[in-house]
Amino acid sequence: MAPVPQEELPILEALINIRNRLTALKKDRGEFIKASDVNQLYQAVVKQVTKLNDVRDDNTAYNNRVDTTLADVFSLLSLFYLTIGKTRDAPATYCQISCMRQILNHMNESAVYNETDLRPFQKRLAELRQIVQQDAEHAKNPKAVTKLLERQLNECDAIVRQLQESLSVLSPELVPLHQKLVTIRRQMRVDGKFLGPGGTVPPSQAICSSLLEECFEIIQEIKANEDSRNVASSLRPIYDRLRDIRVELE
Numbered sequence: 001m002a003p004v005p006q007e008e009l010p011i012l013e014a015l016i017n018i019r020n021r022l023t024a025l026k027k028d029r030g031e032f033i034k035a036s037d038v039n040q041l042y043q044a045v046v047k048q049v050t051k052l053n054d055v056r057d058d059n060t061a062y063n064n065r066v067d068t069t070l071a072d073v074f075s076l077l078s079l080f081y082l083t084i085g086k087t088r089d090a091p092a093t094y095c096q097i098s099c100m101r102q103i104l105n106h107m108n109e110s111a112v113y114n115e116t117d118l119r120p121f122q123k124r125l126a127e128l129r130q131i132v133q134q135d136a137e138h139a140k141n142p143k144a145v146t147k148l149l150e151r152q153l154n155e156c157d158a159i160v161r162q163l164q165e166s167l168s169v170l171s172p173e174l175v176p177l178h179q180k181l182v183t184i185r186r187q188m189r190v191d192g193k194f195l196g197p198g199g200t201v202p203p204s205q206a207i208c209s210s211l212l213e214e215c216f217e218i219i220q221e222i223k224a225n226e227d228s229r230n231v232a233s234s235l236r237p238i239y240d241r242l243r244d245i246r247v248e249l250e
Helices: 006-027 035-055 065-083 090-110 115-137 143-168 172-186 205-230 233-249
Strands: none
Touching: 006 035, 006 065, 035 065, 035 143, 065 090, 090 115, 090 143, 115 143
16 A cells, blocks of 8 residues: 555545544444534535545546545445435445455456456446436536546546456457366365355365366476576586486376
């Protein structure tokens, strides 16, 4: 996560204060939640969002503590809005976009995804963008919030395009194989065991694990053969001898 720039520190401090007030309001079960109290805190958030928009570049993706704190604030606000009967307002929209962005970033880091995984994100992002545009046309949200939502949507779209570009280099013949490998990767736990429905560990793990190890060995052998072309001539006798020893051991 990137450090918080100096000009965003006052905004971060204000958002933390708002988050604390929302958390306290959430924990207070003794009083009925008033719409006026929620709206007052929402207006305080809008004020900070306006300041944030002023110091940020529209063409740059940001991900620092201000963003995570803002996501927490909007998440709490969406709960309160749900309580007072507002289910399609800006806080709920922001929470959806923020959640999708986290998932997309994880997919980008893990590289465990295929084209089928991206389609629901594309569809939902398009739907959310339409909601934001319609709300803007009817002046439902403050301009600062609309700008924030549009920037978040643009950043998600950029990640989706990046993921699609990564898949575009796949040859058509390898697409089915890639999909199978993604499925296998998802069915494996951290300790290397294959999972069944509901996260169960079915028997006969050794058979599948042995086959997977053979695949790894074949891949390593192919890679070694390719690397052998770059062996220096002075090291060629040593390389040939080591290869012969390996063949004898096998």
